[in-house]
Amino acid sequence: MTETGTPTLLLSLGEQSSRVRLTREDGTLWDHPLAFGLEAMTPGPFRRDPPSALELEQAIMVVEDVLMPLAAQIPPHERLMLHSPYPLVGELGSQELSRESVEQLFGQFAAMVEGDPLAAANLPKARHFAATLLILREWMHHLDAKRVVLIDG
Template identity: 45%
Template sequence: MNQADSELQRRYHRARQQHGGGSITVLQLGADSCVFASGSGTAPEAVQTLALGTRRTGELFRHVPPTAYEMEEAIMVVEDALAPLRAQLPAATTLYCGDALLHEVARHAGIGETAMAWLPTVQLEFTFGRFAEVVQGRPASAEGLPLDAEFAAALLIVRELTHHLGFDGLYLLPAQ
């Protein structure tokens, strides 16, 4: 078991302790891939890896901030990558993530740091809308959002994930 696998197992275990019964899915958002560990037991019953990460997606952004065309292109790429996952995730699963970059997204969405912060899809959509306004020409200083490709990619991936896979939001495990 490599270090990334160990971290995913630790996150799954922490999420399971917090969640109790029912199905959970733990997202590990990496530079080149997203890994999803799902199950209802003490260990994940399924692990899926998608070739979709912050660096990989961020490479679609050639401008700072990305242009509207670059965002549309990235949305299509992310949607296509996520589409097969819908059939592989358990029904009524709860999403968890502990990645530091998603904690940053949550801070910009107005979610404070707590032991188990909840980032609702509504807040995520609002934050994505703010970013879209900057892409459309609103002064970046008006929104106070980071403009780097990694942040834009993380925001886009998690927004598309919650939006298209039917999550009400995600719980943020403490970052390590």
């Protein structure tokens, strides 16, 4: 729990599956497995580096199907803590990002996979990056997170 008594939310991305842990204001813990992971996007929706536009669309559906049922359990939140087995701070440019920044990065990534050579300039092309960015974007969009703090390692 944070110093102000607000709930804390940790999304831990794994290779084959992930977990969300919510510590509520009263100190109770809600721990829930998620049926997606960074490598689980391959050989699933992601088969190449970078994924194709079709693979990206298919992955969005996979992630949405897992996240949407959580909306009743997870309140809108100011900050999401994100743990990933891959270092993300260098790839995403900062340790803390706003929802708008994540949307902008996702838009740039989507433009890259659709063939825009200018969009590809500074973005990693690896599937794990695509999976992380997609999961993060869908979480922030559908579960109403305003900011994300990246915890690498």
